[in-house]
Amino acid sequence: MPVTEFATKELYKYQNGFNNHLESEAIQGALPIGHNSPQKPPYGLYAEKLSGTAFTAPRHENKQTWLYRILPSCAHPPYQPSPESRAAQEGADTSKLRFIPNQLRWDPFDHNEARDLDFVSGMRLVAGAGDPTMKQGIGMLVYAAGKSMDEKSAFYSADGDLLIVPQEGDLNIRTEFGWLLVRPMEICVIPRGVKYQVQLSGPARGYALELYQGHFNLPELGPIGSNGLANARDFQAPVAHFSEDYGATASEGSNSFDITVKLNNTLFHTRQAHTPFDVVGWQGNYYPYKYDLGRFNTIGTISYDHPDPSIFTVLSAPSGVPGTAVADFVIFPPRWLVGEDTFRPPWYHRNTMSEFMGLICGGYDAKKGGAGGFVPGGASLHNVMSGHGPDADSHEGARNASLAPVKVGAGSCAFMFESCLMVGVTEWGLRTCKKVQEGYSEESWGGVKTHWAKPAGKEVRSHLAE
Numbered sequence: 216m217p218v219t220e221f222a223t224k225e226l227y228k229y230q231n232g233f234n235n236h237l238e239s240e241a242i243q244g245a246l247p248i249g250h251n252s253p254q255k256p257p258y259g260l261y262a263e264k265l266s267g268t269a270f271t272a273p274r275h276e277n278k279q280t281w282l283y284r285i286l287p288s289c290a291h292p293p294y295q296p297s298p299e300s301r302a303a304q305e306g307a308d309t310s311k312l313r314f315i316p317n318q319l320r321w322d323p324f325d326h327n328e329a330r331d332l333d334f335v336s337g338m339r340l341v342a343g344a345g346d347p348t349m350k351q352g353i354g355m356l357v358y359a360a361g362k363s364m365d366e367k368s369a370f371y372s373a374d375g376d377l378l379i380v381p382q383e384g385d386l387n388i389r390t391e392f393g394w395l396l397v398r399p400m401e402i403c404v405i406p407r408g409v410k411y412q413v414q415l416s417g418p419a420r421g422y423a424l425e426l427y428q429g430h431f432n433l434p435e436l437g438p439i440g441s442n443g444l445a446n447a448r449d450f451q452a453p454v455a456h457f458s459e460d461y462g463a464t465a466s467e468g469s470n471s472f473d474i475t476v477k478l479n480n481t482l483f484h485t486r487q488a489h490t491p492f493d494v495v496g497w498q499g500n501y502y503p504y505k506y507d508l509g510r511f512n513t514i515g516t517i518s519y520d521h522p523d524p525s526i527f528t529v530l531s532a533p534s535g536v537p538g539t540a541v542a543d544f545v546i547f548p549p550r551w552l553v554g555e556d557t558f559r560p561p562w563y564h565r566n567t568m569s570e571f572m573g574l575i576c577g578g579y580d581a582k583k584g585g586a587g588g589f590v591p592g593g594a595s596l597h598n599v600m601s602g603h604g605p606d607a608d609s610h611e612g613a614r615n616a617s618l619a620p621v622k623v624g625a626g627s628c629a630f631m632f633e634s635c636l637m638v639g640v641t642e643w644g645l646r647t648c649k650k651v652q653e654g655y656s657e658e659s660w661g662g663v664k665t666h667w668a669k670p671a672g673k674e675v676r677s678h679l680a681e
């Protein structure tokens with residue numbers, strides 16, 4: 216069968232909105248009307264249901280999509296452990312995570328060595344919490360790739376929903392649902408189980424957060440009101456797009472498609488005779504989507520004090536505890552600082568939540584940039600209750616700064632994966648990558664100096680006062 220591609224219109228055309236029930240047909244009439252699973256779906260298609268929650272999940276949380284495709288996904292030879300992808304699994308064993316109270320920072324992760332790697336083989340688990348087999352916890356990953364995935368390949372993760380944060384290089388992502396173009400300063404979420412293929416236009420590097428439990432949502436807005444932060448209409452889902460490459464039966468096709476699956480952070484592989492990108496129409500509320508971070512409506516103080524960074528939350532994945540996230544995706548976009556009589560950078564703090572940070576571009580206030588600093592493509596981890604805050608020089612600068620309105624972060628965007636879980640570091644993240652900055656803590660805070668000025672003539676309650 217010749218390979219032919221059909222799109223509704225252009226490749227990159229989107230449907231807007233968050234958490235909507237959407238539908239898309241690459242050929243008009245591909246979706247059955249008034250039925251999900253008629254005896255014979257239109258055009259000889261198979262109906263296949265993709266569930267993102269238990270069938271019985273409450274209605275407001277229930278996620279599923281009906282796919283109408285040329286052949287069903289089950290038609291494939293058995294998966295085998297993936298030998299050529301062993302590198303990707305090295306040091307990714309979640310049962311061997313190292314939980315460390317020290318502040319950690321990484322130099323930018325390598326991309327020169329990634330020339331022969333694609334998005335899947337170039338992905339590494341840096342840190343995480345919990346266990347994908349229990350559907351509990353999260354994974355923090357980085358990827359570095361120098362080549363596109365093969366046109367006859369696809370990947371899916373059974374472990375969770377993957378939020379991808381490109382830092383360098385555009386990702387042309389072909390999914391079962393259609394195409395997404397995701398560039399630096401944009402993000403996307405690929406739900407658990409959705410097959411995709413990542414094509415590059417140049418070297419690519421970035422970060423990813425995998426949710427072993429639940430799904431991302433927009434944060435509550437409370438007294439902010441009905442608009443602000445990430446607005447629902449700015450999230451974009453693909454339109455159906457399919458290719459024809461199949462035989463009369465599922466095993467008779469002329470071409471072999473490599474399918475790789477990540478299950479329990481282990482890669483498996485099979486070759487099937489038909490393309491997985493054969494979905495002619497789909498309808499449901501479980502689908503991949505993208506978001507342009509430049510559209511974030513940033514909110515901050517217009518009076519005094521530094522607010523909690525929760526005002527910068529783009530997406531939030533809830534734990535069972537109200538208001539407490541298994542993972543918040545938070546950004547630090549360009550913004551005006553106008554706080555009066557205020558120490559404007561982040562305060563010194565110890566947090567019951569863990570904070571994994573990365574930098575997409577530019578710099579981050581209160582952290583030194585340049586070699587050995589917090590730079591694009593690098594990362595930091597401040598675990599549960601690990602003290603952190605501005606480095607000594609930034610502190611001195613900020614406590615003496617004149618407090619005129621100032622725009623910070625022009626051309627910059629840092630982000631944080633903040634979690635209620637204690638985060639452990641993998642063997643790859645701690646040693647194999649060779650990017651951990653040994654002197655981070657001492658260089659940042661070793662020089663923090665005392666400003667203690669004991670007042671004279673006041674009663675003192677101190678054991679030194681006797």
Ligand SMILES: O=C(O)Cc1cc(O)ccc1O
Pocket residue numbers: 522523524560561562564566570603604631
């Ligand atoms: O530690 C960090 O840099 C992230 C952060 C930023 C901020 O403005 C307030 C708290 C916080 O943890």
Ligand SMILES: [Fe+2]
Pocket residue numbers: 561564566570597603
């Ligand atoms: Fe912090």
